[in-house]
Amino acid sequence: MATFPAASERASERYSKPAVFFHWIIVVLIALAYFAIEIRGPRGSASRELWSNVHFWCGTLVLSLAVLRVLWRLWRGAPADIDTNRVLAFLSRLVHLALYLFIFVQPLLGMLMINTGGHPVTLAGLGWDITLVGPDPVARKFFHNAHVLIGNAFYWVIGLHALAAIGHHLVLRDNTLRRMI
Template sequence: MGVSTGSAQNRYSTGAMVFHWVIAIAVIANWRIAAVAEHASETDAAYWMGHHKALGISILALSILRLLWRLAHPVPAMPNSYATWEKMLARTVHFIFYVLLIGLPIGGWLGVSLFGGNVDMWGLFTLPGLPVGEARETGKAIIGLHKTGGEIFIYLIALHIIGALKHTFWNKDGTLFRMLPFGKPNR
């Protein structure tokens, strides 16, 4: 790990950093996989959706582990320079992130289950459908909500990135470095 010039109390733990960046990359990759599937032929769409489902379940597992990690490892306090509304917005967006990181994969799995399907985890094993019975119309509605939730997630990710960049480069308070093993996070 690189040399840290910031105080450990101002920085997230190494485990939190690893979970953050792995999940962030997986979520963005899964969003792009879904977009490719949406514009692909029926055969190719099934192939890509197989990857989307498996990566979604992986994101669910990682998110549960991340949440457990967070409960056991307190997060650093937000910088004193944040306005009250910025602190409230950051907390709200992070809470919604956890809801979506857990809810979207479960919703997708539920939708697939309502079509009588299961989730193939890249040929390693298969997660059976949830025991909900087959109800295609309900499955369509759940998948529709899943898609809408995914779109909301992407907008919130953009807001999160803009906020981190604003604080790091405009306010120069080192916010981005709180989630990186290098640089100087400020209080």
């Protein structure tokens, strides 16, 4: 006869509901930010203004939720690592660290890029203007290049993360993916 772990044991194997919420809402916002920047249209068009505003909103929300996500993780912790070999554990930690850095650094780079171009980041609908620094054409070029480079690199890191989750589920047949659903 099969024995099943107690509910408290099963719960400790999974991420908490707020952690799962933060993960998936940030995933959706990042996907929408990428979509918005790819579809935004030519300079000066209404389409570009709309999709740029969507991009700004997504980035600002990702940064805000990232702060809450880290605070939650520090307070609540995470489930214990799934037993795996040391190489996979190291790679997992490395990719997760990169993803955490991405959700903080990428929105900040975007804001700095807009600000050093002489503009505040304006959140449409609220009229909030976010200005972290003043205009600086040299810094703007640096922040623009960094924002684009990191944005392009993270297509691959995010894809690697998703493939690893699927690999854990289908090949290794462990609980990695189910813990975050």
